[in-house]
Amino acid sequence: MVIRSAQSNSRMLANHMGYLQLYVSGPFDALKPAGMNHSMDDSSRIEGVGLAISRNDRYIFTDLNFSLEAGQILQVEGHNGSGKTTMLRILCGLTLPSEGEVQWRGENIRKNLAEYCAQLAYVGHAPGIKGELTPLENLDFAKTMDRPRKDADAEKVLERLQLPAFCDDVPCHNLSAGQRRRVALGRLLMLDARLWVLDEPFTALDPGGRKLVEELLSEHAQAGGMAVLTTHHVVNLEGCSVRQLQLGT
């Protein structure tokens, strides 16, 4: 973990230490997404420009630059406390970076946050579902709050996520952690979001669930979507352009 005092010149340090590196994985690079069936234009692009965040007068990371285009997936890696979750929250516009900005289609996301939020689906550490409501009620609520897919149907989504049928009408606090995670991921299939931001999406999922999430990510990328995720698992995303971003090396 590289932590620098807030007073030090972050940019110079980053140049000298080179502790933030952007790798692009080779073998998948040439593979472009197959069919772009979303009604999307190619200008979709998310960029982090000179991002830095400090907590308690210490920088967690500085001079973080990355860019992601339609059909690409960015996997953020780093040890515990290297700022992965913070970076995703900055990307969503929840946390203000100490320096730098996030740009969507070349414009700071703060300029038109509502427009950006309509393009975004976020599944964080906390699942964002209500324990007192059933999976169906939770997904229907998510649908009314954002821009839903044309064919969004909560029951079909839960079926796709392999949630047992009897769970549909059980309050979510009676479900297992993995089942709740599946309900939370169901939001991705309900919303017509271009950019998925997923914080540890594989947590609490069984191998079947992990494979399912990989499938969803592949489909999303091949349809011209983008995803940013943090995970300690090795993800197997065939036919996708996967970039890796290493934090705090």
Add this chain to the structure above:
Amino acid sequence: MNEASPGAAFISVLRRDLMLAYRHRAQILNPLLFFVIVVSLFPLGLDPEPELLHTIAPGVIWVAALLAAMLSLDNMFRSDFDDGSLEQLLLTPHPLPLLVLAKIVAHWLTSGLPLLVLAPVLGMLLNLGNESLFSLLATLALGTPVLSLIGSIGVALTVGLRGGGVLLSLLILPLFIPVLIFAANAVGNAGAGLDITGQLAFLGSLLALASALAPLATAAALRISLN
């Protein structure tokens, strides 16, 4: 674009919060029971002279209503904060003050409105006359929404803190004082046969002011708390 309209989102949040409150009935009952018990303890603790009870009734009922509102406030954003629903609310394309207003309305419907139903019964217990009962209802109808509105700012500011409850009382109770003064004074004056239009006008203007500004302040406070 088949995006849900802000109005539909408002109704959706309101409906969800009412449904959650209904499934968590004990949480709503707690402040109401507190209200009833505190008010009904006064005749037991003091001299049960009808004259004395009549004098203290406006103050007692209003102070109890204020404390009951404080009790219920902490739940406004707490569970949403804990389970991540608040983050999701911030990430919708709809104006946050509007969604916050829906939550405040739901809070008032489940905590303020029941006080209006209970208050006349407790008023009779404390020997309030018809005139006073009417003014008590009028002040509660105008005053309790102000409590929910102003309270929401404090809750939004303290929701991310551990042990924010103490801070919440310190932040919010001083702001409740104008409501308490005008409301208790109005009920007292009505009992003495005096005109209370002035006090009601003040409460009404406080309500107008709070409903216009509190959702904006609460939305800003939530963004800060979740930063």
